Amino acid sequence: MAKPLLDGIRVVDMTEALAGPYCAMYLGDMGADVVKIERVGVGDQTRGWAPPYVNGESAYFMSTNRNKRSLSLDISKAEGDRRRGHLH
Numbered sequence: 001m002a003k004p005l006l007d008g009i010r011v012v013d014m015t016e017a018l019a020g021p022y023c024a025m026y027l028g029d030m031g032a033d034v035v036k037i038e039r040v041g042v043g044d045q046t047r048g049w050a051p052p053y054v055n056g057e058s059a060y061f062m063s064t065n066r067n068k069r070s071l072s073l074d075i076s077k078a079e080g081d082r083r084r085g086h087l088h
Contacts, residue, residue, distance in 0.1 A: 004031020012037060013068065016044050021064040028067030036065060040074040 013024035
């Protein structure tokens with residue numbers, strides 16, 4: 001079986017709403033390691049775009065952020081803040 005097209009490529013996704021997360025989602029679908037950066041204490045605004053919810057998460061958020069890892073980052077502090085785990 002061949003490696004995914006973007007295997008070994010890391011993408012930093014600092015977008016919210018639709019266009020950016022959707023494009024980064026496709027990069028993840030093609031094998032890129034996509035890391036979504038979210039605001040500390042707030043996260044991506046689409047986490048609250050519901051109903052419907054799937055296991056307590058916004059279905060919209062889950063659908064446009066599949067194949068991504070996520071972390072929160074406070075860019076006002078050099079050390080940042082890692083709080084979130086892997087997205088499905």
